[in-house]
Amino acid sequence: MTAEDPTMRSFNADSQLLSDTDRNASMHTSSKLYKPLSSDMLFYYERLLPFKQIFRWLSHSPKATREFTMREFAYEFRSGAYQRYNSFASVDEFKKSVVAANPTRFEVGAVYAVNPKERKNLPKSAMKPLQKELVFDIDLTDYDEIRTCCLKTDICKKCWRFIQVAAEIITAALREDFGFEHFIWVFSGRRGAHCWVSDSRARLLDELARKSIVEYMDVLSGRMLKMGRTSLGIKKPYHPHIERSFDVLKDKFSEIILEEQNPWATSAGSDTNWDHVDTLLSFLPDQGLRQALKSKWQDQASYSSSKQKWDDLTSVGQKVLKHQSQAVQLTDAKKEIIIYYMYPRLDVEVSKQMIHLLKSPFCIHPGTGNVCVPFDPFRNLSSDMEDDAYGFNPVNAPNLSQLQTEIDTWDANSAYKAPSESSESEAISDYAKSSLKPYVDYFSTYVSSIIKDELTGSNKRAQDLMDF
Amino acid sequence: MFRQTKRRTAGRRNFEDVASYSSLATSAYPSRLSFYETPPLEEITLEEFELWAIDRLKILIEIESCLARSKSLKEIELVVKPLLLKYLPLSPTTSLGLDAKAIAERRKDYYSHYILRLVFCRTEELRKKLVKNETTLFKVRYNMLQPNEQREFVSLNSEKLSWQYISNEEKLEKADELYAASGASIRNVLSIDNAGDATFNLTAEQLKAHIRQKESFIKLPFEKVPHLVSLKQVYLSRGFAYIPSTLQVSLLSVVFSDLLHNALIKTFQAIPRLEEDDRLLPLLNNLSRNFANIQYDNFGDGNTSDINAVSIATPQILQHYPLCALYLQENLKLNSHLKYDGRQQLGLFLKGIGLNVDEALKFWSYEFTKSSKMNMDTFNKEYKYNIRHIYGLEGGRINYKPYDCATILLRKRPQKGEYHGCPYRDLSMDLVVSRLGDMGIKDQHDINGIIEDINKHDYTVACTRVFELRHKQQMDASKPENLHITHPNLYFDRSRQLERNETKAVASK
Numbered sequence A: 001m002t003a004e005d006p007t008m009r010s011f012n013a014d015s016q017l018l019s020d021t022d023r024n025a026s027m028h029t030s031s032k033l034y035k036p037l038s039s040d041m042l043f044y045y046e047r048l049l050p051f052k053q054i055f056r057w058l059s060h061s062p063k064a065t066r067e068f069t070m071r072e073f074a075y076e077f078r079s080g081a082y083q084r085y086n087s088f089a090s091v092d093e094f095k096k097s098v099v100a101a102n103p104t105r106f107e108v109g110a111v112y113a114v115n116p117k118e119r120k121n122l123p124k125s126a127m128k129p130l131q132k133e134l135v136f137d138i139d140l141t142d143y144d145e146i147r148t149c150c151l152k153t154d155i156c157k158k159c160w161r162f163i164q165v166a167a168e169i170i171t172a173a174l175r176e177d178f179g180f181e182h183f184i185w186v187f188s189g190r191r192g193a194h195c196w197v198s199d200s201r202a203r204l205l206d207e208l209a210r211k212s213i214v215e216y217m218d219v220l221s222g223r224m225l226k227m228g229r230t231s232l233g234i235k236k237p238y239h240p241h242i243e244r245s246f247d248v249l250k251d252k253f254s255e256i257i258l259e260e261q262n263p264w265a266t267s268a269g270s271d272t273n274w275d276h277v278d279t280l281l282s283f284l285p286d287q288g289l290r291q292a293l294k295s296k297w298q299d300q301a302s303y304s305s306s307k308q309k310w311d312d313l314t315s316v317g318q319k320v321l322k323h324q325s326q327a328v329q330l331t332d333a334k335k336e337i338i339i340y341y342m343y344p345r346l347d348v349e350v351s352k353q354m355i356h357l358l359k360s361p362f363c364i365h366p367g368t369g370n371v372c373v374p375f376d377p378f379r380n381l382s383s384d385m386e387d388d389a390y391g392f393n394p395v396n397a398p399n400l401s402q403l404q405t406e407i408d409t410w411d412a413n414s415a416y417k418a419p420s421e422s423s424e425s426e427a428i429s430d431y432a433k434s435s436l437k438p439y440v441d442y443f444s445t446y447v448s449s450i451i452k453d454e455l456t457g458s459n460k461r462a463q464d465l466m467d468f
Numbered sequence B: 001m002f003r004q005t006k007r008r009t010a011g012r013r014n015f016e017d018v019a020s021y022s023s024l025a026t027s028a029y030p031s032r033l034s035f036y037e038t039p040p041l042e043e044i045t046l047e048e049f050e051l052w053a054i055d056r057l058k059i060l061i062e063i064e065s066c067l068a069r070s071k072s073l074k075e076i077e078l079v080v081k082p083l084l085l086k087y088l089p090l091s092p093t094t095s096l097g098l099d100a101k102a103i104a105e106r107r108k109d110y111y112s113h114y115i116l117r118l119v120f121c122r123t124e125e126l127r128k129k130l131v132k133n134e135t136t137l138f139k140v141r142y143n144m145l146q147p148n149e150q151r152e153f154v155s156l157n158s159e160k161l162s163w164q165y166i167s168n169e170e171k172l173e174k175a176d177e178l179y180a181a182s183g184a185s186i187r188n189v190l191s192i193d194n195a196g197d198a199t200f201n202l203t204a205e206q207l208k209a210h211i212r213q214k215e216s217f218i219k220l221p222f223e224k225v226p227h228l229v230s231l232k233q234v235y236l237s238r239g240f241a242y243i244p245s246t247l248q249v250s251l252l253s254v255v256f257s258d259l260l261h262n263a264l265i266k267t268f269q270a271i272p273r274l275e276e277d278d279r280l281l282p283l284l285n286n287l288s289r290n291f292a293n294i295q296y297d298n299f300g301d302g303n304t305s306d307i308n309a310v311s312i313a314t315p316q317i318l319q320h321y322p323l324c325a326l327y328l329q330e331n332l333k334l335n336s337h338l339k340y341d342g343r344q345q346l347g348l349f350l351k352g353i354g355l356n357v358d359e360a361l362k363f364w365s366y367e368f369t370k371s372s373k374m375n376m377d378t379f380n381k382e383y384k385y386n387i388r389h390i391y392g393l394e395g396g397r398i399n400y401k402p403y404d405c406a407t408i409l410l411r412k413r414p415q416k417g418e419y420h421g422c423p424y425r426d427l428s429m430d431l432v433v434s435r436l437g438d439m440g441i442k443d444q445h446d447i448n449g450i451i452e453d454i455n456k457h458d459y460t461v462a463c464t465r466v467f468e469l470r471h472k473q474q475m476d477a478s479k480p481e482n483l484h485i486t487h488p489n490l491y492f493d494r495s496r497q498l499e500r501n502e503t504k505a506v507a508s509k
């Protein structure tokens, strides 16, 4: 399967590194950023991508089930062409097809009642989706109004903190509120993350139920401007989901917003960040308070930090606000500010539709060469201890060019070893020779837990729920 | 149901024993409220068949009309309750079981529901309409039940609903979360229930106490209540939604509409067999022909002495005219003439409001001759016959009834120089708006609502809305039956009735 073809391995020379201007534009991103060539992709598909694990993950079984064979896959090609309705009878066919097509990436869709590749011979109504993982998509570009460290496609480990917090909040809701157990977070390859929920109950949700879940999780779209004041319109008392989320956010607010992002930092004579300051002020309930704060901050002769301004809300508020009710409003406004700056920003359309296609885990991001690895938001899987505080550091994510070097090094080293040892190393999967290993292992363990549950408990549980 | 009836006739059991009949009925109709799951199998007469269907239809038409005007459930209840008492009353089960009256009521309710299934099962549009209106009726009736009846209804249907009430311990343990998630909705329902009491105002502490002491919660997979999940109105834990009993009616109505919709499709599939019965088919067609066309034939109400050739031209009487009649009469006055269709429509309307034939001849002859374009001889020769004909005194001597809205909308549209028809359909939007202004409707929001109805071709809805706007104060004061206007004479009679109520109320003060 992985017979070595020297021509395939001359990738380093072929690899087209980003031009200098591209790289300067994205200072924060990994220096490994590059756009893989089709030969690099072919190498990756032939030797590294863990087809078997993806197959088992989608089949919910070690064997091929209809949940795999009736599943739609879509290919995206270098030319921009997009080919839908591929389906495969087995893991071998799956890998063969991907290797032959060599797409820039492939996407996973829904399971249908009929074989998607035979759809041309069937009436349209036959293509009714039966099931599909519940998915969530968070993209840091939706945080551009908040984050100060990067813009647009850029990303650094500071802004990854937003994803980390979002993952924590969504994880809690999925587990505690909706009772889901099997879901995994996957790096989208550049500036976001996907969450795939594989519980059979989640896969069977109709679109109305999916919509209700994303709307349940959505807290920010109630944001409105009324008489010059911004409000999220969150009703008191907070719903238990919002209350629990707030508890998570408030503990991290000081570090992530006040210190790392520091959006309201201003210096005398500079225009920088005053738009952020205006956003902050717009949440406050009282016109007098807003004016008092703004003139205080504008009069400051030196630098003033976000932390100082946050403290000013309370101290100036105590002076300006006369009534107890206004003080309560200020407290509520501060809570809404924390929520506004930290609560997950979800791309809801992705979650609502059953037939929506989403890039598979372990694909390569065509613009960065990063592997879309699964990650544990609560535990750093890489061997780099410096990333422990971030759970996952997108800047250090496994990258195709780096993996290729690692495998070269491994192969070169083992070539000097004794023949007996060498034959043993043949049995080692190529991914295991690289820094991809912890991520594939993490995924394999996860998939095993799905399969185990699918075979025993969860089928029965789903049945119980159907009978309800 | 009806084919089966025939087959059953041979083996029909004889229920002479009233006691056993009563106990059978009690088990067939265990509750005032029903999901209507077992088709009734006893025979009924064709007359009952038609009459019961029409009575139920009257209620559903009101509901349809209310929904078209986006009335809240509480407002619909105000409208529908008196109609229910009149056409489809349902007495509660007493400690002695059901008496003959209660059994008869429930039979009528059951049969009329099943007859309308036959009538409205033929197209998806009709099915949806029936499901929507019947589901609303179901909600109205659920809310009319006593709390113990509501509980009984749930337990009677427990197999289908599989509602699991949480234990008191679990409730108290989760009381804070339940309050945070559902407190606002519970407060909402409680304050609607106490809408008459202006002093009703629940503090947070009272609300919490209510939840601890009175509210019960059921636990359901969250998929069952997507709209409550979307709105974050329920507490969720481990895949279950906790629904306060005050919100349970929305769950029941989901079950109700699902059952009914599925049943209608099955009925539709069974229809070919039914159509073999040539007595039923014309009846069914007749019933389904026009959902909004129920004959209003309750003309005049004995209080007609003040309707005469002179009074009908006074503002005191004209203020009760619907726009169609007003428009005709004004143009008659302006042109001293009306063409045939206009004379028919206005003449019958006037007959309906109580203008007798002598006064009618006086009125028409005056209007036609007043401008001296026409002399009395010509009138007598050419038009007197027409007026007398309207009153059934000539030709076939048929006592013609005033046109209802459906008839007016079906007849040919007015050409240039003609003024019959329905102004909401036939006049340009500008003219309608200026007419509305003449009738005192000037609020842009109100006008937009009416224009929207017109754009949807809901002309009787538009007319009903106009009626309500023009009688807002009187209606608020006397809380009358709120009827959908399907007949110009209904508009007139209702308007006068409201005025009379008002006078009475003032006099009694």
Ligand SMILES: [Zn+2]
Binding pocket: A028, A147, A149, A150, A154, A155, A156, A157, A158, A159, A160
């Ligand atoms: Zn950043």
